[in-house]
Amino acid sequence: MATVIHDEETRRDPRRWWALGALVASMLVLGFDMTILNVALPTMARDLGASIGQQQWMADAYVVVFASLMLPAGLLGDRFGRRRMLIAGLTVFLAGSLAGALVSEVTPVIVARAVMGVGGALVMPLALAVLPSLFEPDERTKAVGAVSAASALGLPLGPIIGGWLLDHFWWGSVFLINVPMAAIGITACVFLMPETRDPASPKVDAVSTALTAAGLGVLIYAIIEAPDRGWGDPLVLGLFTAAAVLLALLVVRERSAARPMLDLSLLGRRGFLLNTLAATLVMFVLSGLMFVLPQYLQAVLGHDAFATGVRMLPMMGGLLIAARGAAPVVARFGPRAVISSGLVVLAFAAFLGSRTTVHDGYGFTALWLSVAGVGFGFAVVPAMDAALGALPRDRAGSGSGLMMTVRQVGGAVGIALLGSLLASTYADRLDTSALPHAAAGTAADSVVGAHVIADRLGDRALAASADAAYLHGMDLVLLVSGVAALVTALGAAALLPRPEAGRSPRGESPGMAEAPENVRQ
Structure with a gap:
């Protein structure tokens, strides 16, 4: 049974709608960050001299890290406080966005996107998880719908916002736009959001998390490198083998765990x-x-x-x-x-x-x-x-x-x-x-x-x-x-x-x- 740290007055506090607004802004920015970079890639390819493979990494670094860390991030929020982890996620996302706007070479951009993926993995599952602490059941459906709609609306908005920014500013503006929105979300979490946690949730397995991130990263790297080196190149074949071994170890570990982080039996x-x-x-x-x-x-x-x-x-x-x-x-x-x-x-x-x-x-x-x-x-x-x-x-x-x-x-x-x-x-x-x-x-x-x-x-x-x-x-x-x-x-x-x-x-x-x-x- 989840342990919830709040009282009835908090749920009916009118500030909860301001907190919801901040969550909507956070989910909106995560939504358009899934698509905003796609329209910026041609401009970044011209300005940074990025190859198709490097453009793939600029797009994939965010997604690979996001996918690898989403489950452990949700568990961290359950055990150590969803509000605390949500603030941490928004802070990491803000830092990655700021770094992406300030760098001028391909590799630092890829690293910045990966850092943003860490923040996004914390924010995405926890933004919905905190809603029961803010709203009673009669209001919760509306709140969940608002947060979900923001995430969906971000997808088509991404290319439009990115295109407008690129027509008026430099390519780093597609990163910089995240900074004020993440800052608003952090401020709202600090002042408006109660803390909740579920101490009974499974513990975060660092080994499984590392195997997931390493296995997916090596697999993506092999696929991206294959066109240049050849699908039969020894390095490419070695990378595919390493990815298969890492992911197989993940499956074995999770299947033998009493309370698996990744419930593969499903x-x-x-x-x-x-x-x-x-x-x-x-x-x-x-x-x-x-x-x-x-x-x-x-x-x-x-x-x-x-x-x-x-x-x-x-x-x-x-x-x-x-x-x-x-x-x-x-x-x-x-x-x-x-x-x-x-x-x-x-x-x-x-x-x-x-x-x-x-x-x-x-x-x-x-x-x-x-x-x-x-x-x-x-x-x-x-x-x-x-x-x-x-x-x-x-x-x-x-x-x-x-x-x-x-x-x-x-x-x-x-x-x-x-x-x-x-x-x-x-x-x-x-x-x-x-x-x-x-x-x-x-x-x-x-x-x-x-x-x-x-x-x-x-x-x-x-x-x-x-x-x-x-x-x-x-x-x-x-x-x-x-x-x-x-x-x-x-x-x-x-x-x-x-x-x-x-x-x-x-x-x-x-x-x-x-x-x-x-x-x-």
Whole structure:
């Protein structure tokens, strides 16, 4: 039973709404930090000379650390005080953001993003965990909805805010915007929020945490390095082997623990496992697309950063509309049919997008982006809800944490794997035969670098070759994404439990009322 340090007057204190406002601001900034860097990567590639692999690390450093530390961070809050750990998380996030704004080289930016991931891992699970101490049940649903909506709203806002900042300031402004919002959150936590904790929660296992972080980090590093070194390179093979060993040790340790931090036994539940895999595949594809699209819109189509952010909205709009409309559709047809159909729609959108040529304008891109967003929404919301609905109530917390972690891992692997496929295809297709060695290397690193060299030399042929090479790589990424979505759709249709097994007697999916907060974590 959780020990809660507060009194009835605290719950009804009017300051609780100010505290909620601070939590909303914190979740908003975490939401748009998931997407704000994508639109900044082309600018950072030009200003910092970052290769595609380095851009992958700038995006992935945050996600890998976030995924690795989310579970232990939640346990730290349970044991040592959620308010205390929330303040610590916001402080770390603020420090990482400030460092990211002030540095001027690629490696320090990657380190700053990793530090931000540590802070985000503390803030995300604890922002919802503190709400019961602030609000009575009659107000709690509204509070949870506000915090969840802020996290969801941040996703489409990220590219727009980032684009506007890049059009008016330097690239460090996408980090600096986090500082005042995190500072407001810290101040509100200090003065407005009561302390809560649950001493009965499992202890944080430092060894399991280290194995998780090291295993995921080595795996991502291997995937990113493979295009340059070759998939058969001894170092790459050694990294894959090391990652497999580290993650296997994690599984062995967690399965033998009396009270595991990562409850892997939940994966033995068919409904939970299959729905979690479906939701993870969606994150895999979504993260990969969010990585490859901004460079196409900026470097190939020639839009500025703000226009790029606006032009990514059709996908996020389709996602949010479908996410809102998923509940009645699931109630009518059942989660299996909706998840399978959503994945088929996603596959269709990816196949359509893979037909993009250098002569197509934005209209065609907006069309398949909108369709992709609808497919994402109708696949991910019922999948996550059905996964939680397959668990006993007393294991919903650990199951939610495990699912959130696996989803973040899927996003990190999507950026790494699909980004690596793009990098290798682009470098193979680009014609740099007429360039000096140094200029050829810069052009092969990224399409942004190729356009910088082309502008400097007045070489239109190089720019055209870079555009064609990048389009070929992006089309291949979309084709692979479509095949993955279609295979997953067939698997979901064949293997997921029948609608009756995933629906409550009222005809609703068991956890659908909780879907907004679950899907947006």
